[in-house]
Structures are given as structure tokens and as C-alpha cells.
Amino acid sequence: MHEMSIALAVVEQVARAARSHGAEAVESVRLQVGELAGVVPESLEFCFELACADTVVAGARLLTEPVAARARCGGCGTEWPVGMPPDLCCPRCAGAETELLAGRELQILGVCWADGPALAPTHQEG
Template structure:
């Protein structure tokens, strides 16, 4: 289950940022998770809770924001929602020459600790 390694990495990064800002406890962690990232939200939430044990992140709420998958045809410039399971055939010209615009995201977009928010942006 790779959700555990993802959760551990998130907890490590947020805990480090919280320590650098002198925070005693993290309240919330916000993640963007693309629908094509291969992450099972329930497994990630369970793993996050386990990974938080005995850290400054213990007890924090995990908020995940799903990013819908979108693609654009490189031939005719049509954009569409890819859906699940993914359909990477252009609905207009029926080619498979596409650029995936979104849906693979997996990043920390925010963390809140003590009485003030601090945002940790991943590039």
C-alpha cells in the first residue's frame, strides 16, 4: 500500500515546517490529489492517522481536494474531462494524441497550526 509512504512523507514535511515555525501542534493538512494519481482516499486517510502518531501532526485533520482529470487534443485543441476509467481518445477527432492537463497532482497545498495558517507550496 503506497498510501502509507505518501502519508509518511506528508507528515514528515508538515512536521518539519511546523517545527521551523515554532508550532506546537498542527490542526489541519490540505492535499490536492488528482483522480489519476492512483491514491485511494480512504487508505490515505487511514495511513495519515497512523503516520501522525507521536508527531506534532498527531490529531490533525486531513483534507483532500480531488483534482479532476482533464486532457487536450494536440491535433484539434479540444479539451475534455477524462473521467474514470480514463478516456484519452479525443471526443471530437477521435485521435489519441493528447496532453494530460490535470489529474496527476499529489501535493501539500496547506497546513494550519496553532492560531495561524502557514502554506507550504510544492513546486
């Protein structure tokens, strides 16, 4: 389950940021998850809770923000929601010259320290 490796990486990055900012606890972590990132949000939340054990991140809430997949046709410029399973052929001209605009995101958007203000990360996964 790759959600565990993602959760471990997020916890490691947040714990490192907490140490460098002198934070003693983390209240929440905001994570952007694209529709095509191959992540099951419920599994990620479960793994996040396990990965947080015995860290400064223990007890923190994981707040996931979904990002819908969108594409644009290079031929006619039409934009459309890709959906699941992904439909990468242009609905207007049936062209296959497709640019994926959104949907593969997987990045930390912010962290809220339990004892201080929120922090937007300087390094993002993606």
C-alpha cells in the same frame, strides 16, 4: 499500500515545517489529490492517522481536495474530462495526440497550525 508511504512523507514535511515555524500542534493539512494519482482517499486518511502518531501532527485532520482529470487534443484543441478508466482519445476527432492537463496532482496545499495562522508550503510534492 503506497498510501502509507505518501502519508509518511506528508507527515514528515509538515512536522519539519512545524519545527521551523515554532508550531506546537497542527490542526489540519490540506492535500490536493488528482483523480489519476493512484491514491484511494479513504486509505490515505487511515494511513495519515497512523503516520501522525507521536508527532506534532498527531490529531490533525487531513483535508483532501480532489482534482478531476482533464485532457486536451493536440490536433483540434478540444478539452474533455478523462474519467476513470482514462479515455485519452479525443472525443471530437478521435486523435491520440493528447496532453493531460490535470488529474495527476499530489501536493500539500496548506497547513493550519493549532496555535497560529495557516501556512502555504514553500515546497510541494507532485
